[in-house]
Amino acid sequence: MTRYELLAQTMAAEIRSGNLAPGSRMPSLRQIIAQHGVSQSTATRAYYLLEQWGLVRAEERSGYYVAPPSKPARAVSRATPGDSATVDISELVFSVLDAAKRPGIVPLGSAFPSPLLFPLSRLAKSLGQAARSVSPWSTVVDLPPGNESLRRQIALRYMRVGISQPAEDIIITNGALEALNLCLMAVTQPGDIVAVESPGFYAALQAIERLGLRAVEIPVDTQTGLDLDALAEALDRHPVRACWFMTNFQNPTGVTLSAAKKEALVDLLAKHEVPLIEDDVYGELHYAPNYPPPAMAFDRHGLVMHCGSFSKNLAPGYRVGWASAGRFAARVQRLKLMTTISASIPVQAGIADYLEHGGYERHLKKIRLAMQHQRDAMIEAIRRWLPEGTQYTRPEGGYFLWLTFREPIDAMALHRLAIERSVSVAPGPIFSASHAFENCIRLNYGHPWSPRIDEAIRTLGELLVHPDVRAQS
């Protein structure tokens, strides 16, 4: 256990003992430093942990206060059987996301990694510096495609993977989700059919719902990824207008397509003239030495629209992503201008400044290593606390893994009961239009390992024998 975890646990015990009443002011950072003989950074991080645990609340420019005791969790309503899948996927997703963001919850169901893994204070420095020095006229000239120096930095990163991507064709967006949505809008009309992964990222299903499109689900094997034969068959049978796939460290399974399969995928789609929207937001979080080249690396027809982001590997909440949209770049750029005009100008400049001066490579090495260790710790806990025969994926990057239980369970019930025990999981049914994968869950290992997480996995093990969780089928 690190110094700040120890410190946080000491303070947590103090709060739980009732010595500090809800609403009372916690000692200032300075007092903590003096009392415990720790550094400023240790004290700050301890408070962040207490905040995550829901034990204290930060008031801006004032300090930390003891949080009121957490309310009993509201139960998530069970999906009514017979409901149309296209109508209620969003409801399911939102109820799960809402539950996962409550303070005090062990966020195994969250989509976000721990913000403590990011160089937030160095980034803030870059942001302040850039905001001061950016030309006022950039508010006009940095309209799409976006800040030139940022696009140049992104082009340089493509170059390192062997992709020659002119900076002019990179469009800066408010995070990858906007990039993906704009790419989808650029190549579809209401009623069109789009191929997605199953299990796959629920935001793809939500976008399809929202834009009046129809989804064809292509199975994802938890070892080898997307089933290309099934895709080929779907392309033969349906007028598929676009594919939305995640080729590296897929959400939710963590599986990566081999280079050979990526090349075969690109060839197959080129034969059918179908564009690929490639969601590659976890790519930079590879544990092996090199970035697994995305499918875009094999594209010679401009059919791949590659979408990336800094939200998962550098700057969560800054909302900066991009699309390299091949032959559709001009259309995507216009859609961007018509919907949200541009990403925040000082933020674009701030990220560009960080990429140039902030030590991005050093940070990436650190976070990749942290994620890898957290994966190993998570797998160890799974083997310790979950029933024998539980299958898990062992991702080579990112921070999600996918569990398949041997005995049939009701993952929605598990999610609901776990919330009551202050643990969130992402239940399998939110990852497909048909609410399949009822005996699967996705676990987030993007948080520094702690006894609390270990205990949370143990709780899951206990809940698996609960009568509501044991499926009746």
Next chain:
Amino acid sequence: MTRYELLAQTMAAEIRSGNLAPGSRMPSLRQIIAQHGVSQSTATRAYYLLEQWGLVRAEERSGYYVAPPSKPARAVSRATPGDSATVDISELVFSVLDAAKRPGIVPLGSAFPSPLLFPLSRLAKSLGQAARSVSPWSTVVDLPPGNESLRRQIALRYMRVGISQPAEDIIITNGALEALNLCLMAVTQPGDIVAVESPGFYAALQAIERLGLRAVEIPVDTQTGLDLDALAEALDRHPVRACWFMTNFQNPTGVTLSAAKKEALVDLLAKHEVPLIEDDVYGELHYAPNYPPPAMAFDRHGLVMHCGSFSKNLAPGYRVGWASAGRFAARVQRLKLMTTISASIPVQAGIADYLEHGGYERHLKKIRLAMQHQRDAMIEAIRRWLPEGTQYTRPEGGYFLWLTFREPIDAMALHRLAIERSVSVAPGPIFSASHAFENCIRLNYGHPWSPRIDEAIRTLGELLVHPDVRAQS
């Protein structure tokens, strides 16, 4: 003329004389300060002006360089008669916007005010400060509806206009355009009919086009604003699903609906149960002492979705706006989460910090006064240089006015020829689906008055007699 304008003109003469070759480095700020005995702020602003004129280019962290001579402007292609209006409004708009953003152009056709009118360095301070002090967990908890302290500040501003708007129902967006688009999506399905103003903001037409909706255009009188009788008739004749109107300092005419008309509008729409998307981005730029209450102030049914922004009055390029979406708030919030997740977290916190500590009221007083003076100077130039009988609006806020020429002209041709003389205007036809208003243009007076702008109006006067501009009809 101010000190910095004088300094900029001296330096401009130096560059135009050829003494400084394109690409050569300009003197540093420190050198300028020493040489000319001016303050840092005067030197900086002089460089900003030179940059606006297209004479120098800023290189980040390096300094200013003499810009290459500007290339001859690409002509904007004429709209082919017979083209469907719904298809090419975007083309027209984009070609006009592209032309207006070129450096060296007098941007009378621009949609943006001069960035020099904003407290950018004070804002940068707030941004840096907020980015450093914001809790890392805000990246999770500030998901829609958004930063709590920012929403509280916005609710306080509503209170000043007599509107009681709970902070919980305010959704922070990437600028007002996103807010407007999300509101439109929240209440329409493809094929639905939406009422818009004519002339009106082209982004409404683009959104309608993009979402597969149909537009009914309601005439706007340049003195009294929206024609309520025409609206009543349209509501009787068509199943209108939503209205998108700008009630204060309308773009492009600058006209404002009286309080009585706003109330009548709200009543009329309530009778028909039709939601109003109220675009009020110029409201804070009122010249009279008080904010003209928006239509939302009269709403008792939660049918008005009021959209605002900091882009026009405080922080251009920061991309922070909001929607108060009445009974549709939950739906708008979910659409936000599904499309771009959230506005940039540190930027939201930065704006909140500025609103609390930066002197917003003082800044607003200054910018309103500046705009009012610029309006008067613009009207004076119009009367001096444009033909007798040219009608102009005299807005009580914002920074757009609307010209109607007595003789029929071809505003697209005027736009094209003006660009060749380094002046941009916004031609009437981009403000309606039917490309009407051929003898109208919108002028932007959002830039500090200068002899260059006066000269630009004179140029327009000269071009009005050009054979391509005199309409053949």
